[in-house]
Amino acid sequence: MAEVLLRLDELTMRFGGLTAVNALSFEALRGDITAVIGPNGAGKTTAFNCITGFYKPSSGGITIYHKPGEGMLLNKLPGHSIARKGRVARTFQNIRLFGGMTVLENLMVAQHNELQAATGFGVLAILGIGRYRAAEKAAIERAKHWLEATNLIDRADDPAASLPYGAQRRLEIARAMCTDPVLLCLDEPAAGLNPRESIALNELLLKIREGGCSLLLIEHDMGVVMKISDHIIVLDHGKKIADGTPEQIRNDPTVIAAYLGEGDEDDPDAPIAESLAESIVEPLEDAT
Amino acid sequence: MRDLTHNLKDSAAVAFVAFLLFGPFIGLQLGDSDSGNLTLSTRPELLAIAVGLTFIARMLMLLWHDHRPRKPPKLQVAEAIRKSGKLIAPALLVCAIGLPLIPGIANFYIDLGVLIMTYVMLGWGLNIVVGLAGLLDLGYVAFYAVGAYSFALLSQDFNLGFWECLPISGLLAACWGVFLGFPVLRLRGDYLAIVTLAFGEIIRLVITNWVSLTGGPNGIYDIPHPTLFGLTFSMAGGPGTFSDFFHVDPTPQQRTTYLYYIILALALLTNWVTLRLRRQPLGRAWEALREDEIACRSLGINLRNTKLTAFAIGAMFGGFAGCFFATRQAFISPDSFTFIESATVLAIVVLGGAGSQLGVALAAMVMIGIPALLQDLQIYRMLIFGIALVTIMVVRPRGFISTRRPTVSLGKTKIIGAEMVSEGRG
DSSP states (O other): OOEEEEEEEEEEETEEEEEEEEEEEEEEEETTTTEOOOOOSSSSSHHHHHHSSSOOOOOOEEEEEETTTTEEEEGGTTTHHHHHHHOOOEOOOOOOOOOOOOOHHHHHHHHHHHHTTTTTTTTHHHOOSSHHHHHHHHHHHHHHHHHHTTTOOTTTTGGGGGGOOHHHHHHHHHHTTOOOOSEEEEEEEETTTOOOHHHHHHHHHHHHTTTTTTTEESOOOOHHHHHHHHHHEEEEETEEEEEEEEEHHTTTTHHHHHTTTTTOTTTTTHHHHHHHHHHHHHHHHOOO | HHHHHHHHHHHHHHHHHHHHHIIIIEEEEEEOOOOOEEEEEEEEEEHHHHHHHHHHHHHHHHHHHOOOHHHHOOHHHHHHHHHHHHHHHHHHHHHHGGGGTTTTOHHHHHHHHHHHHHHHHHHOOOOOOOIIIIOOSTTTTTHHHHHHHHHHHHHHHHHHHHHHHHHHHHHHHHHHHHHHHHTTOOOOHHHHHHHHHHHHHHHHHHHHHOOHHHHHOOOOEEEOOOTTTTTOTTOOOOOHHHHHHHHHOOOHHHHHHHHHHHHHHHHHHHHHHHHHHHHHHHHHHHHHHHHHHHHHHHOOOOOHHHHHHHHHHHHHHHHHHHHHHHHHHHOGGGGGGGHHHHHHHHHHHHHOOOOOHHHHHHIIIIIIIHHHGGGTTTTTHHHHHHHHHHHHHHHHHOSSSSOOSSOOSSSOOOOOOOOOOOOOOO
16 A cells, blocks of 8 residues: 655745745655656746755645654755755756766765764764774765666766766766665756666666655656656646646646647747647657 | 968067056156256167067967977876875975984074974865865964964963963864854855955954953063973073973074974874865765755755864864964964965965865975075065966966865775866855
């Protein structure tokens, strides 16, 4: 029986007079890959930033359930605690790696809190005593595990900025996984990947799900979304317009209308949405 | 052929600019006539020579630019420097330890060594904040002042000696580091620089104006010199002095040498702690902070604590150095803690290559050693110094050693080129 992992209640985010996310509610189930899709400017990334603590929502609640019935309000936690206590990790639409540090170092930084706890306020580790050495060894082992999973083990000692684009995307996922999350939020993980890399990404995401971590992803690439998602939420103008399995979404007239801008003649954004939609609906239909 | 015309045109343009600039400065001369009136005479020959030299220099520069040998990739150069650097660091250490032991060495050189070491230590301290954490701090002298005045006041009011006050000075400076850190946590880049600059000035102005506590501009004098297990270094000799205990003649060099080894030990402590911290989560978090603050936050790193520890630890070493400065000078006044000190230390860090310990040590030797050794050259001293600095920054824009050494590796450690490493935006 699937249980709820993440619940959004009437989440609203306003920037001055602009309401980017308007009373958004949905649930993501444990062990699921949940996708959030929608035209550009629909409020996907804003909702993401609220979940991961980069924005404080204007109103509404975000709850994560580490155990059934024991909710933790993410929007009450300070920003850095979302990863630590909330165990929600994220990646960024425009990749944010520590470019001047090696691939391995990137993964070590991700395990900062566990390692720091083993240093005895830094003093013991400076003197070379205490359990820091063992903790560092364990951290390297975990980093190795994710390097192997993301096929980056050969580049472990290279600076992150020297990796090709696709490898940087994978490294960002590996780094997020090193924080040991229960929910991994991916902001357009397939953007800029070629078809082969995109397939490899699908496999990686499925592998992560098998490992017990649930996923929440924003994606434009319908090839990725339709193939691997268990559950899709469609946003438009900051509101949820559809919620269901890939099959239901594919046949939902409101979704197609949102992408094509049909049935909403007065909408000034419609022509833009239309041009955008063509590139999106095509693979959407192909996937059928 | 097209190149030649282009070069000629370019050189002519530069010569024209030179003509405009040199015209009033060299071409015209103001003088006194016998009757006491001012006269204006022209010097066309000198002006022609200056403009001609500019033209030729520009021409040669363009020729060199066109025909210079192909540069090998930057990383190879860096690799070569690193390899020699492996030898340079131990060699420098041996030189540093052996300097006062050279027979017949003048006291001047040991004293210069003390001065350079003080700046090496300050540079290493600031390197934690600027080089590792990427937080631009223009007010580092504040912590130096806090350390110096802590010791001066404690010794004056509570009769405490150097060794008791050293840790207290460091602690107080660290507290001020945290105190400064709090308001500037949200600031970045230029804004951070301005607030830290102001903080440095505030400390100096408070010291200057709080006459009842600090003596104001008159400063504090008769600060005790450090003792060696209770032995003092007095020129008068007598019981309880170093010379009396070891049955040697008292010389000023004994005290200078002792001071030299104290600051050497303090500087090496700074270096050791920094190198150890770099390989720890805290040091990695500092460097990650320099690379990308937002990514750090998404990984659950507490930015506030990480920044505050960088400020506190950097300030602590500044405080140690200040305490040493007070004991060495035996007299301190607010004049010693002006903005130019912060600028010098920051210049040392930037010139050495932010983040590099060896680079900072080399830069301190250049920045402090060259002006001191060139004293015989009188007015040309600062000119040569300035040209040297500009040349270094043109040849090595990211400092002497701009590469980064990874803190952990699976296989062979590969050095990271400067072009990958971020400078930090505060």
